[in-house]
Amino acid sequence: MSKAGLPQTLNFTPTEFLAVVNQTLEYAYSSVTIVGEVASFKVNQGKWVFFDIKDEESSVSCFMTLYQLRMPLEDGMKVVVRGVPKVTKWGKFSFTVTAVKPVGEGSLKKAYELLKKKLADEGLFDLTKKRKIPEDLTKIGVISSTAAAGYADFIKILNARWGGLKIQVAHTQVQGMDAPDQIIRALKYFNERGNVQAIVILRGGGSADDLACFNDEILVREIASSRIPVITGIGHEVDESLADLAADIRASTPSNAAEILTSDREDVKRSVARMASDLFSVITSKIDVLKKTNVDIILQISDVIKMKIIDIKGVLSERIKVLDALNPERILKQGYAVLNGKISPGNVVKITTYEREIKAEIKEIYERK
Amino acid sequence: MSENKSLNQKFEELEKAKEWFYSDEFELDKAVEKYKSAIALAKELQKDLDDLKNEIEILDEDFTK
Secondary structure (H helix, E strand, C coil), X not given: CCCCCCCCCCXXXXXXXXXXXXXXXXXXXXXXXXXXXXXEEEEECCCEEEEEEECCCCEEEEEEEHHHCCCCCCCCCEEEEEEEEEECCCCCEXXXXXXXXXXXXXHHHHHHHHHHHHHHHCCCCCHHHCCCCCCCCCEEEEEECCCCHHHHHHHHHHHHHCCCCEEEEEECCCCCCCHHHHHHHHHHHHHHCCCCCEXXXXXXXXXXXXXXXXXXXXXXXXXXXXXXXEEEEECCCCCCCHHHHHCCEEECCHHHHHHHHCCCHHHHHHHHHHHHHHHHHHHHHHHHHHHHHHHHHHHHHHHHHHHHHHHHHHHHHHHHHHHHHXXXXXXXXXXXXXXXXXXXXXXXXXXXXXXXXXXXXXXXXXXXC | CCCCCCHHHHHHHHHHHHHHHHCCCCCHHHHXXXXXXXXXXXXXXXXXXXXXXXXXXXXXXXXXX
């Protein structure tokens, strides 16, 4: 109060006054969020974004840079904006927006579709750009909230399936307006300083609003441009985010990401056991082959001997036939006789036929005609 | 037998042993010895697989700023 009892008057220049007002506003409302509907949305000079956020009765003018606009906006979309109230140097009240995101199913879907089309047209989701996870994977970078159920599922499945992996975990928020920037910083960290062969971004299931941070334009671009292959395991099978589309591999869940990244040690153990058992089969089959070879050789020798015997039998048979033809008995049997003794009249000679021996006296000898 | 070898080296060794059994170099006289070594290696591999543990490091880096 003044000495006269009147309120003390503060004297300012316009610049001083606005500075004090803005300081007061900033002190009183350092960070405010407003939920409302977008109206009069426009972008000036490709850099400055202006729109009103309104409800049935009131409207607040908003201002932000295009860089801070991480999702497409349109009139009629329901959004939540975060920022600070300010009075401009022209004396106009404005809400300086630091972050904006759609809320409600309709607005989220609309923003998603608009950004999806824009990024797809730029080729950000081209399948030809997708890279494979290295086969000799031993070092993995994980981006997730270490308190999230999805992260716990991932680690549990990973440990059960395989071992010997070095896993670096970047703890970040995985929902809310700050999540995209934190995930981007973690991506940059792994790309610039982390010694990992693959980066996994994880988040368990949630509402469309919870998962909306994975449709942030700058985050999606960061994933697409990552030097290290990125695999996403966000939400459930039915949840498709733009981060999923930009990633090299999209796992349907965090658990599925662990399955994609690792072999199952039980499968490998079974395969080793099968390999060992195959060796035994090989030995027994080789022994069987050797046995069969021996039997074959014996059979071949036996066949040769048989053929030789048949040949010899043939020769013998022919010779027997010849000998048989010369057999005197055979000649006698044909009716011939053998005469033994001196052939002169009055002599007694022996005549041998097939059946008899005859003594006979020679009566007369004369020449055959 | 092969304590200092990595899991991959042991896999390769087992694979080579297997190839010998299927190759023309196979000799029945040597097969039993080779088979015994391969089985020992397979058992060692299975134990190694059971013993494998992952190293998890939570980075100190503050990603909120």
